[in-house]
Amino acid sequence: MTKAISLTDVVKRYRRGRETVEVLHGLNLDIDEGEFVAIMGPSGSGKSTLLNLIGGLDRPDAGVVTVAEQRIDRMSGGELTRWRAGHVGFVFQFYNLMPALNAAANVELPLLLLPLSRAERRARVAAALKIVGLQDRARHKPSELSGGQQQRVAIARALVSDPPVLVCDEPTGDLDRQTANEILDLLRALSQRHGKTVVMVTHDQKAADVASRQLHVDKGQLTDMARAA
Amino acid sequence: MNYLKYHPFIWLGQLGAKYFSLVWAGLARKKLRSALTLLSIVIAFLLFGLLQGVDSAFSRGVEGAHLDRLVVQGKVSMTDQLPLADRTQIASVPGVTSVTYASWFGGYYQDPKNSIFSFPVEASTYFELFPEIVLPSDQLEALVKTRTGAIIGRKLAEKYGWKVGDAIPVKSTIWTKQDGTSDWSFQVVGIFEVPGDSGQEQRLFFNNDYFDEARSLDKGMVGWYSVQIDDPAHAAAISSAIDLLFANSDHETKTVTEKEFQQSFLKQMGDINFIVSSIIGAVFFALLFLTGNTMMQSVRERIPEFAILKTLGYSDHTVLSLVVAEGLVLALTAAALGLAGSAAAFPLLQDVVGVPHLPPAVIGLGLFYAVLLALVTALLPGLRVARLNIVNALGGR
Numbered sequence: 001m002t003k004a005i006s007l008t009d010v011v012k013r014y015r016r017g018r019e020t021v022e023v024l025h026g027l028n029l030d031i032d033e034g035e036f037v038a039i040m041g042p043s044g045s046g047k048s049t050l051l052n053l054i055g056g057l058d059r060p061d062a063g064v065v066t067v068a069e070q071r072i073d074r075m076s077g078g079e080l081t082r083w084r085a086g087h088v089g090f091v092f093q094f095y096n097l098m099p100a101l102n103a104a105a106n107v108e109l110p111l112l113l114l115p116l117s118r119a120e121r122r123a124r125v126a127a128a129l130k131i132v133g134l135q136d137r138a139r140h141k142p143s144e145l146s147g148g149q150q151q152r153v154a155i156a157r158a159l160v161s162d163p164p165v166l167v168c169d170e171p172t173g174d175l176d177r178q179t180a181n182e183i184l185d186l187l188r189a190l191s192q193r194h195g196k197t198v199v200m201v202t203h204d205q206k207a208a209d210v211a212s213r214q215l216h217v218d219k220g221q222l223t224d225m226a227r228a229a
Numbered sequence: 230m231n232y233l234k235y236h237p238f239i240w241l242g243q244l245g246a247k248y249f250s251l252v253w254a255g256l257a258r259k260k261l262r263s264a265l266t267l268l269s270i271v272i273a274f275l276l277f278g279l280l281q282g283v284d285s286a287f288s289r290g291v292e293g294a295h296l297d298r299l300v301v302q303g304k305v306s307m308t309d310q311l312p313l314a315d316r317t318q319i320a321s322v323p324g325v326t327s328v329t330y331a332s333w334f335g336g337y338y339q340d341p342k343n344s345i346f347s348f349p350v351e352a353s354t355y356f357e358l359f360p361e362i363v364l365p366s367d368q369l370e371a372l373v374k375t376r377t378g379a380i381i382g383r384k385l386a387e388k389y390g391w392k393v394g395d396a397i398p399v400k401s402t403i404w405t406k407q408d409g410t411s412d413w414s415f416q417v418v419g420i421f422e423v424p425g426d427s428g429q430e431q432r433l434f435f436n437n438d439y440f441d442e443a444r445s446l447d448k449g450m451v452g453w454y455s456v457q458i459d460d461p462a463h464a465a466a467i468s469s470a471i472d473l474l475f476a477n478s479d480h481e482t483k484t485v486t487e488k489e490f491q492q493s494f495l496k497q498m499g500d501i502n503f504i505v506s507s508i509i510g511a512v513f514f515a516l517l518f519l520t521g522n523t524m525m526q527s528v529r530e531r532i533p534e535f536a537i538l539k540t541l542g543y544s545d546h547t548v549l550s551l552v553v554a555e556g557l558v559l560a561l562t563a564a565a566l567g568l569a570g571s572a573a574a575f576p577l578l579q580d581v582v583g584v585p586h587l588p589p590a591v592i593g594l595g596l597f598y599a600v601l602l603a604l605v606t607a608l609l610p611g612l613r614v615a616r617l618n619i620v621n622a623l624g625g626r
Contacts, residue, residue, distance in 0.1 A: 048624075057540060057619050078544060085542025092623070096537045100254035110541045112247055157541075 003066070004165060004197035005031040005054055010063030010073075012049050012220075023049045025220040026063070031213075033164070036191035036198045038211035046220040047201045048169065054199055055088050055167040056080045068164045085113045089158025089196075093170035095150040097142040103129065103153045104138040110161040128156040131194075132186060148179035155186060159196065166190065168200040172207050184210040252554045255531065263559070266523045270563030270602075271570070273516045277509055277595055278571025278587055279578075284505040285588045296461035298358065300490035301454040301471055304481035307493060308333075310450035311480050318474050324459050324467045329354040332440070332452030335403040336413070336433065338389060345385065345399060347433040348452075349440035358457050361423055368393070368419025376439045379415035382430030383422045393417050399433070406443045413443070427585065456484075513598065521606040524556060528610035535614040536622035545615040552614060556607030557600065564599030568592050 012024040023046045031037050041047045052058040053065055056072050059080070065073040068087045075083060089110075097106045104125050111121045129135045132152035142150050151171060158166055168187065172180035184207055190196045191212070200211060208214045216223045256263045301319060303309025313330070320328045329351050336347035352372045356362055364380060372378045381391060391397055395417045405411045415435050423429035441448055458467050468484035475482045485493070528535070535548050543551075572587040 052620055055540075057623075081539065081542055081544050084540065090537075090540050092537075096533060098251075098254055098534055098537075100258045101250065105250055105254075109251070109538070112251070113542050113547075118247075 002033045003030050004033040004035065004068060005029070005199070006064070006066040007050075007053070008064040010053065010060045010065060012046070012053065012058070013061050023220050024053075024060070027220065027222060029215070029222060031197060031199065033197055034191055034195045036188055036210070036212045037200070037215060038208035038213070039199065039201045039215045039217060040203065040205070040208050041217035045217045047217045050217060051167055051169055051199065051201050054165070055090060056084045085110060086161065087163050087165060089155075089161070089163045089166045091151070091154050091158050091166065091168040091171045093173040095142070095147075095154045095174075097150055097153055097157075099142050102139050102141050103134060103145065103156075106142070106153055107156045107160050109157060114161065124160055125156075128160040129153075131159065131190075132156045146179075147175050148182060151175065151179075151183050152186065155183070155190075159190065159194075164195075164197060166196050166198045168198060170202055171200060172202065172204060177206075180204070180207060248551065248554065251551060252558055255527070255551070255555045256559060258531070259527065262523065262527070266520060267559060267563045267566075269519055270516060270560060270599075271567040273512050274564045274567025274595055274599070275570045276512055276567075277598070278568045278591060279574060280505045280509055281591045281594065282571060282575060282587045283578075284501055285591055295487055296464070297458050298487040299456040299458060299464060299468055299471075299484050300487055301456060301482050301484045302452075302490065304472075304483040307453070307490075309480070310447050310452065311454065311482065313449050313451055315475065315480070315482075316454065319454055319456060319471055322467060322470045322474070324463045324470075325456055326459055327354065327358060327457040328454055329358050330437070330451040330454045331355065332437070332450075333403070334435075334440070335401050336399040337402065338397070338399060341400075341402065345433050346431055347399060347435070349437040350434050351437050352434070355434070355455075358455055361426070362421050362429075363424060364419050364421040368421075371418040372434075372436065375416060375418050376436060377414060377416050378418040379433055379435035380419035380421050381417055381433045383420055384427055384430035385433060386417075386420050388431075391417055393420060404440070404444050404446070407445045409445075453490075455487075513602070517602065517605060520556075520560070520602060521609070524552070524606045525610045527555075528552060528614060532614070532617065532622050535617055536619050539617060539619050540623070548617075549611040549615040552611035553604065553607045556603035556611075560599040560603035560606075561596065564595055564602075568595045 007027055007029040010024055010027045010029075011022065013020050013022045015021075027046075027050065029050075039047045039050060049058070053060055053073075054067060056067065056075070057080075059065075059075075060073050063073065064071060070083065070087070072080060072083060098109070101109075104122075107125045107128050108121055111124055116124070126135065126138070129138055132155050134149060134152050134156065137145060137149060137153075140149075142153070145153065151174075155166075155171075166187070171187065172183050175183060187198050187200065188210055191198045198211075200207070202208050301311065301315075303311060310332075316328055316330065319325060331348045331350045334347040334349060336345040337343050338345055352369065356364060356369060368380060372380050379397070381397075386392065389397075397415050397417060399413050399415060401411045401413060404413075406413070415433070421430070437451070456467075456471070458464060464486055468486075471484045472482050538548055538551075539545075568587070568591075572592070575587045576585055
């Protein structure tokens with residue numbers, strides 16, 4: 001199986017006032033293509049930092065980060081921005097949709113950066129909304145949608161430019177159990193049927209159980225791993 | 230191959246259409262705030278259009294001044310009268326090709342608020358020096374021959390419904406007649422036009438002979454001389470030569486170009502340009518803070534949204550451009566509405582201003598100021614989102 005994500009001896013430090021805090025201490029991790037990985041751990045353990053490094057939102061102080069066959073730890077800010085547009089989709093706990101835009105316009109946002117015609121963009125938006133089961137809600141604004149529907153729109157936005165990796169930060173943290181299960185089923189389907197590599201940070205053990213592999217981060221280290229049968 | 234699609238304007242248009250929904254979303258997020266900001270900018274540009282338009286209308290006469298004409302006036306004040314006898318000496322100065330004269334009559338019709346720019350002139354020479362005043366030759370002849378004759382501008386005729394043959398009563402705020410009254414009566418013998426400057430068609434000219442005979446004071450004196458010279462390059466030398474002629478006399482002169490004369494004439498009514506500039510400056514200064522504060526507040530509220538855009542792959546330049554585009558859409562829309570309002574009001578003010586349309590230069594200047602306003606007010610918040618650290622912004626730090 002080809003590696004979708006590879007982190008080798010990754011170190012990440014932050015400055016807090018005069019202090020420098022090392023959040024990740026020489027972390028190593030490999031994730032295969034099409035895997036659905038859940039990252040768990042207590043607050044401040046470094047799991048969000050890990051997710052930011054995988055998603056190209058931040059750069060390590062040491063070590064190598066390779067995602068979708070590209071070494072991103074050496075990229076400049078501008079290069080990372082361009083790289084993110086084509087290689088990673090993001091899903092957040094609070095959906096982070098543009099309140100003044102309808103669902104279709106929100107999903108279209110990543111496509112505006114690509115050299116596509118309006119018709120091509122429309123077709124891709126329709127396809128993405130169909131995958132998440134919201135084709136009949138395209139003209140609705142976020143305020144007219146439930147929490148679960150808003151998260152589906154966010155997932156459609158994440159996958160509309162067909163990135164190989166989806167990075168999800170507590171995607172079910174703001175949802176009730178039933179809706180959370182629907183979202184998790186959708187993420188699993190994207191991994192299994194569409195070959196997307198999904199990396200999800202969660203505090204919810206039930207959510208983590210849906211993943212094909214669970215990683216536990218504590219004090220900047222991966223402490224144990226559990227792989228689903 | 231369709232090369233047209235690579236044209237920069239078409240490319241820009243497509244780019245604008247692509248991102249317009251995003252720009253509009255920013256403005257439509259708080260509709261009331263955007264509408265109130267828009268309204269305040271509309272009012273500012275309405276005021277700008279009206280005031281700047283009036284100022285331009287006043288300046289038009291100055292800008293249209295002939296370079297080959299000088300004006301000889303009293304040295305101490307332009308209201309000082311000069312002897313009619315000076316004319317011969319002025320005409321003898323080398324470079325002077327012809328001389329005529331006029332005075333300020335201070336006329337009004339029925340009520341002092343209906344002022345009429347009226348001047349007693351030597352009809353046989355005055356209009357040769359001012360060929361921009363277009364008058365049929367038979368009407369000029371009638372003016373020369375008719376002692377109480379007067380010619381009026383087309384706009385003045387239309388304003389009061391006067392026509393050739395009418396006897397019109399005009400009062401003077403300055404000149405009384407020998408009978409002690411200030412009631413003057415003229416017979417309209419011609420109607421003139423000034424092509425391209427209808428503001429000049431509000432004037433009335435009549436015979437100085439009639440004026441000089443009938444007035445009770447200052448007989449044999451004139452307000453100023455208008456002098457035609459052979460070459461505008463000689464203006465300074467000729468002016469000095471004329472003034473030297475009358476140095477140390479009872480009526481010392483100050484010879485200036487027609488442009489300087491008209492400027493000082495306008496300043497007697499107040500420095501219109503200074504007043505207009507001061508008002509517009511104060512309005513735009515306040516507007517700068519108002520719009521800048523609104524833009525800053527609007528962007529501050531949307532920091533998480535901009536962080537998301539940057540997460541999705543929007544570059545620093547793109548988010549900066551989006552904020553600037555918001556400012557441009559707001560300022561240009563408001564400026565267009567405000568200037569359109571003032572343009573619509575201008576025909577109604579024609580009688581006051583003398584110009585039927587808002588000068589295109591004012592529209593151009595207004596749109597330039599709108600772009601400047603947008604850039605100044607949007608640049609700071611735009612730079613803030615461009616420099617945004619995504620991790621901190623998403624973490625609410």
